[in-house]
Amino acid sequence: MTAIDSSTAASSTDKGPMFDEEEERIARAKRVESVAKWALPIIVMSLAIWYWDRLVVWNDIPHYVLPGPGLVLSTLIEDWPILSEALLVTLKITAMALAVAVAGGVGLAVLFAQSRFAEMSFSPFAVILQVTPIVSIAPLIFIYIDNRIVGLLLCAWIVAFFPILANTTLGLKSTDHNLSDLMTIYRASRWQRLRYLQLPSALPYFLGGLRIAGGLALIGAVVAEYVAGTGGIGSGLAFRILEAGYRLNIPRMFAALILIAGTGVLIFATTTLISHLALRKWHESALKRD
Amino acid sequence: MAITAARPDPIPSPELREPVLRMQEVDKTFNGGVVALRRMSLEVRKGDFISLLGPSGCGKSTALRLIAGLMRPTLGKIVWEGGASRDDLGVVFQEPTLMPWATVEQNVWLPFRVRGESLRSTRDRIMETLELVGLEKFAKSYPRELSGGMKMRVSIARALVTNPRLILMDEPFAALDEITRQKLNDDLLSLKAKTGATVIFVTHSVFESVFLSDRILVMAARPGRVIREIAVPEPYPRGIEWRTSPEYAAIARQTSDTLHSTLAPGSEAH
Incomplete structure (x- = not known):
């Protein structure tokens, strides 16, 4: 029991700052994810629509084939x-x-x-x-x-x-x-x-x-x-x-x-x-x- | 829930207490010809705390299901005395068996609800019972918000709430950790002291059976049968000191020896 106690105590003091960094990294990843959850679909969808539009314009596709x-x-x-x-x-x-x-x-x-x-x-x-x-x-x-x-x-x-x-x-x-x-x-x-x-x-x-x-x-x-x-x-x-x-x-x-x-x-x-x-x-x- | 709660009247000796239920030479054979229970007789009197102790396959759960009316005996009779019937039954399973969509209060209400009584008309009784198990602050919680031990307490409250004449408990604490289990054992005894409930308790723990009950039926497997009845004369309420007394140790040893004598060589592996 004492052995376990001292080892956990040692690891928490040795790796204290690293643990914080880890926590911070996780928190940052969470924040990024919460933004990405909404931003990514919107960005990708907008890009796809924009590309659709460019495709029609660049290739001069008539509207009865593919409208923009x-x-x-x-x-x-x-x-x-x-x-x-x-x-x-x-x-x-x-x-x-x-x-x-x-x-x-x-x-x-x-x-x-x-x-x-x-x-x-x-x-x-x-x-x-x-x-x-x-x-x-x-x-x-x-x-x-x-x-x-x-x-x-x-x-x-x-x-x-x-x-x-x-x-x-x-x-x-x-x-x-x-x-x-x-x-x-x-x-x-x-x-x-x-x-x-x-x-x-x-x-x-x-x-x-x-x-x-x-x-x-x-x-x-x-x-x-x-x-x-x-x-x-x-x-x-x-x-x-x-x-x-x-x-x-x-x-x-x-x-x-x-x-x-x-x-x-x-x-x-x-x-x-x-x-x-x-x-x-x-x-x-x-x-x-x- | 201190054990030192208001002491009820001293429990009279078994012969003077009114009988609740009698099992007479009950046999249960399953369709495949497996004899689950052979010639089991049991007399339950008001205030009894009876443990059915045995290895798996000894028919202890079968006995409980027979008493609960979930199965019919192949031979023999189960007689309820004094107008009691299985309507007056509380049951606690190994799992808490709560409805996850209902609050604690609604779960405890279930036996009343089936009788057609509204939550409002039974709320006082429900809260009183929740207080007995120490969960009055969790009436509006959902089961998922509770720990395993707390869920078990809700289950016990549901079994107690109608003040049944007999409570059946099927290894209720087997899935809990040792510390929670001991705490719940202590609390169960104090509940018994407060309510005077009559309990049949299925377990495979020698220590639990000696700590809790006043009679232990040691059972053996293949075929399931009762091989010995051991009395535990220590009066209730029993406190922590009972767990460390020499009498406790002696009975535990006797019970353990009896239990081991039932295991044929090599059958432990099953």
């Missing part, structure tokens, strides 16, 4: 009335599909957790729906379903619901065995067990599924619209891209594309924020480590 970033931006502003309307349609379908996917996915997962027979009976359908590419089912859906919005919604839902179902099912089954025994000892009803134990345990899994499903709902909505094809009032961004492509209106294609990408990022940021807010108090994934 400036032209895309001005198109975005000019065509805002058309594009914003389309954006709203796409957003609406995505949001509705996600909402139905959450309700359907969670509902089915709860059913599976309550009854193994239900799971045996219905999980093949869920898997088949998931593994069949939506592009190949969509034409059939639009043949059978007259209402365009309902068809789009169905397509987006098929793509989005599976990760929620799979994750939530896994989460409901991942409850602590001892807690589950405790509920049995307390003679908790099924409903109590579900509410007090299984649903909270499944929450982190569900939120993980939600983050995937948010992106997939957008993909589903866009792909379905490509297949549905019909235009006019009530068309989403995908249709505007198709239409602009036929007319060789490349700047508008880019503008619509940017809106879709922006929507995707927004959905991801929102679901990530929801996840963080719901879990920050207790779940490992949301805790800060020193």
Whole structure:
């Protein structure tokens, strides 16, 4: 014990200043990292856009082949009335599909957790729906379903619901065995067990599924619209891209594309924020480590 | 939590205390034909502190699960006396087994919550119990903010909060370090003195069983069975001095010898 004491004392006096330097270095690295976290993506993104612009100017690329970033931006502003309307349609379908996917996915997962027979009976359908590419089912859906919005919604839902179902099912089954025994000892009803134990345990899994499903709902909505094809009032961004492509209106294609990408990022940021807010108090994934 | 807390009435001799639970010739055989427990009989009376001591595979946890009603005996009967039932049960597992999404207070509320009682109506009792385990300042904390020993205290508070007629503890301190473990052993005894709780305590530590209990059932494995009952006549409350007394050493030695006699040559390796 004394030997250890003296050796640590010796090392701390010998290497005292070095330790401080080390600490300072770590602190400096942390500061640099916190700035870089924001600065780097912005700088690199700006450089990429600048290079895109130079590429167009230096090579004299015509705007119907590759429009410069400036032209895309001005198109975005000019065509805002058309594009914003389309954006709203796409957003609406995505949001509705996600909402139905959450309700359907969670509902089915709860059913599976309550009854193994239900799971045996219905999980093949869920898997088949998931593994069949939506592009190949969509034409059939639009043949059978007259209402365009309902068809789009169905397509987006098929793509989005599976990760929620799979994750939530896994989460409901991942409850602590001892807690589950405790509920049995307390003679908790099924409903109590579900509410007090299984649903909270499944929450982190569900939120993980939600983050995937948010992106997939957008993909589903866009792909379905490509297949549905019909235009006019009530068309989403995908249709505007198709239409602009036929007319060789490349700047508008880019503008619509940017809106879709922006929507995707927004959905991801929102679901990530929801996840963080719901879990920050207790779940490992949301805790800060020193 | 000093041991010198208000002394309860002296505990009457076992014969005079009311019975809580009787296990009669209980056998438990698992599906594969493995005999987990053979002909176990046990009478638990109010205020008992019974240790089930044995090597792994001796059926001590099985016995606890049978009493908790998590399994049914293959043969024999488990009878609750005097209107008690397993609704009146508190359980402490080897892990703290807390809900990580709930605060300490909400975790301790769980047994009441399942009975349909609101947090508000039971808060006084919850705070009183948290005070007993020394955690009244942590009612609003989340389990992750607590140390291993503190989490275990929450778990004990949850088992105590409904004032159950019987508390089952399944190697509750096995995962803790020695210092925390001794502290919790001391505190458990003082809790027992304050509440008069009846406890069945599963352990594989000779010293823990001698320190805590008034009866030790030494068990053997393959098949799991009780081979000897050792009484620890030292009255409660027991203090630190009990740990160093010659009587303690003598009983510990006797218990240890009995335990070693159960291990067939070569079976320690299991």
